[in-house]
Amino acid sequence: MRRWTRPVLWAGAAMLVLGSLGLAAAQDVRGPAAVDSARMAAQEKDGTDWLHDGRTYSAQRFSPLDQINPGNVSRLGIAWYDDLDTYRGVEATPLYADGVLYNILPWNVTIAYDARTGKRLWTYDPDVPREYGRYACCEPVARGLAMWNGKIIIATLDGRLIALDARSGKPVWSVQTTPDDMPYSITGAPRVFDGKVVVGNSGGDLGIRGFVSAWDADTGRKLWKFFLTPGDPAKGPDGEASDDIMAMIRKTWAGDYWKLGGGANAWDSIAYDPKLNLVYIGTGNGSPLAWHHRSAGKGDNLFICSIVALDATTGKYKWHYQMVPEEDWDYTCTMSMISADLKIKGRTRQVIMQAPKNGFFYVLDRKTGALISAEPFVPVNWASGIDMKTGRPKINPQAHFGTDPVLVMPGPGGGHNWFPMAFSPRTRLAYFPIYESAMVYALDPDFKPKPFRSNAGWGGYTGEALKKRTELMKQVVAMEKTFLLAWDPVAQKEAWRVPLPRHGNGGVLVSGDLVFEGTTKQTFAAFDAKTGRTLWEMPVQSAPVSGPITYMLDGVQYVAVNAGWGGGAAQIERAGGIELPRAAARLLVFRLDGNVVLPPVKAEDKAPEPPRSTASEETIARGARLFAETCQVCHGQQAIGGVKDLRRMTAETHKLFADIVLKGIYADKGMASFADLLKPDDVEAIHAYVIARAHEDWGRSSDGNGPH
Structure with missing residues (x-):
């Protein structure tokens, strides 16, 4: 792998940014990545740029650009690509503004490109200590970056927020957002909402307490912090924005929960409504994973697997909706949250939508958190449905497993995982990859939580329990299926689906009437947004799991995606023993009549013969x-x-x-x-x-x- 240097301005990069990019005079005056609230508001109609993780604050990942359309998408080809020199998973959604494309790789290496040619303008390596790879659940990935007022903002695996000068790649400010004595990490993209950088963290699998924090995008000054699970009651208030609600949260926990971390980490999706001034936090699984070990099998355990709405200015609690009280199955609600105005039963509703791991598609009132509807989009047996009067799931008592193995659907990979969902205001459909799956769960009677280790508390790997697990796993293998799904959130039913071969198909982009997605066939594909018909597909030598983007430059529409197979989905699929030869990760950029050809992939060598097994x-x-x-x-x-x-x-x-x-x-x-x-x-x-x-x-x- 290429050894990156500390922030370096490539020779002539300043002249490139100002000169050879051919930027308009107004852009030269304001400088690169000069994003502010007015420019973000204009994105609702202007598809030229991709300034935010979800493109707009609504996070619909929809672009009105339609130069590439169903009639000509068959002409799509590679305009340029960049070898990223890693076989790690590359999960980031790139950003684009003012002729420059910005990307982030594993270990938070950040690169700026001339978006026409792919020439690197600068590269910045934050020198993340490699031991932090231990703390990342699913590789040292980064899912994106942010931009604001001439700065590119990254969140590093070791918990730092760093603002880089968009012109040079040099640091402007840096702050540590997580304690350095616990196994916190950050893999999700930071989000900037009207000048506030909001960032969560990972580590719930290793026994830590989740929180989210906000920082001034211009200075790095801390604005507020909100804890998502209760801490040690003997220590009193935290002195943070969550103090006002902590007594209510604490009532939903039992036992010595604070010794085991609690979890609920906001490890990916965070959303925003500028008119309501609300920040929406999607939260993760509990720690330990098993409810029995975490909270003595008692209580809802707020705010695990929830959406929590906070005042964007103060961080104060406004409302919450918990998808999975009594969480016991590694379900997380950190998946994409999309805002839209939908006409439901003759009334226009301001909604926020999510399709989390637990297999139900939720439509909530984004002002109040009231449940509007929820229906399963994959086979589900942990709950028989959602009670519309209380908003609570009707949990199947048998799903709360003991030492006797039980089969629960979906499995911990989820009906839908982190891969970004998109929504088209033209078709009124949501698009996302789904995984029909199950898992055999059982408690480990000898489990004792240990610091900095995977505290699942799951067992059933010996004796009679193992025999039962083995038989049930045959059912698990037989039922696994994957699809790209188009879902009608008003009718709460499927519009169409496209079968795909393996779990781990990528995030989704909608541009005009096209749906773009990377697939585990190691292809990048375009589908008709109305029918699901495959209109174009190109082999790209790796599975593009990241969220694609599109932008317009010099009257030409481009589509960009990171093709780098890896992360949690890859680990699950590799566990099936199915590992395709693949190229190292690349950033791929397409345009109509692009004619760049990728070099061939070297076949994988046969596994070496292992040494003799002599242990008892x-x-x-x-x-x-x-x-x-x-x-x-x-x-x-x-x-x-x-x-x-x-x-x-x-x-x-x-x-x-x-x-x-x-x-x-x-x-x-x-x-x-x-x-x-x-x-x-x-x-x-x-x-x-x-x-x-x-x-x-x-x-x-x-x-x-x-x-x-």
């Missing part, structure tokens, strides 16, 4: 438990897939295994030392387990399933 069954079983607690977040359940498939280690890597885990000799690759969590005999046991798994699956090209 007892040691291997102990290694399996330690692996599940410490390693599987990055390296996959049952050591299948993940960021690095450990079943495919070379003989040399096997020799270095202990030094890699304990001494951190691969820290520069994101594999930091685990000496603070593991002892040498623990590492030996984990290594023995990995060797055993490699023997079980060695030589298998597709299924990857073994008796463990």
Whole structure:
């Protein structure tokens, strides 16, 4: 991977920005990325730029541009591309303004491009310590950036907000938004709403307390902070905007919940209504994941898996709607939140829409949080429906699992995950990738939460429970399906769907009457927004999981997307043993009659033969438990897939295994030392387990399933 330098202004970049980009005189005066409230308001009708993660504050990811349309999209080709020198997942939605395209990569490396030619204008590396890769659930990804008043604002994996000068890429200000003594991380895009940078964080899987904070976009000054779960009651108020509501939140928890973090991290979607002056926070799963361990199986546990509306100026609580009280299944409500005005039962309603992991599509009144409607868009059995009088789900009691395994739909991958949803005001349809899935859940009776580890509390991997789990997993495998879905939020029913081969299909863009999406066929495709008919599809050598954008420059419409397969979906799919050869990640930019051709992809080498397995069954079983607690977040359940498939280690890597885990000799690759969590005999046991798994699956090209 290319070793990036600290912020450098490429030779001649200033002249490029002012001269060769051919910007209008008015743009030269205001400078690049001169975004303000007036310019954001103009985006509702002007599709020239892509200034915000969701393009406009409504986050519809809809553009009125239609130079590329159903009649000519078959002529679409690559205008330019940039090799990003990483096999990590690239999940970011780029931004575009004033002739410059801005992008962010894993480890928060940020690049500005001449949007006509792809020439790099500057590159900035915030030097994120690679050990923070341990804290990222699903790779050290970044889902986007923000721009305001001549600044490009990034949120780093290690919890910093950094404002960069859009012209030079040099830092203007930097602040630390998270405590440095807990495993917080940031993978979601920061959002700027009328001069306020609002940012959440990740880490709920590792036992921390979620919060969201706001900062002045011009100075980096803290404006407010709101905690999403209650802290230690003995410590009194936090002195933050959430203090007024904390007594109410606390009543929904039981046991010593504050010792285990609580979770509810706002790890991705955050939205805004400028007229109502409300910021909407989508919150994550609980910590530990199992309700029994987290809150003694009691209480709704606010604000886990909720939408929380806050006053944008003060951060004070306005309303909430909890999709999943008693959350027990790793369901998160951090998916795209889209605002629209819809005519429902003869009345125009100001709504906010979301299709979270739990499988229901929600339409809420965005002023009050009142539930308007909710219907399932994938098979669901954790709840039989939503009570329209109370707004609460009708939870299936059997879904609250004990030590006896049960099958629950959807699984933790969710009916819809983080991949951005879009909405067209022309068709009045929402478009998003869906995943019909299930998971076998059971409690681990021996579970004891540990700091900085995956605190699922799930079990059922030994004895009779394992036999039942194995049989139920056959049903899980048989029912898995994926689609691009068009959903009518007024009628709450499907308009059309397109089948796709594997989970992890990308975010969605609607431009005119076209729906663009990257697919796990390793293609980028355009569909008719009205019918779902595939109008154009191009192989791009990797699955573009990110949100695409479109922009207009010199009278030419472009479409841009990051093609970099990875992240949580890739880990799930790699766990199925299905791993396609792919190119390293690229930023791809298309236009009509583009004629750039991608170089061929080298086929993947056969997995090396593993060393002999000499450990006892007892040691291997102990290694399996330690692996599940410490390693599987990055390296996959049952050591299948993940960021690095450990079943495919070379003989040399096997020799270095202990030094890699304990001494951190691969820290520069994101594999930091685990000496603070593991002892040498623990590492030996984990290594023995990995060797055993490699023997079980060695030589298998597709299924990857073994008796463990």
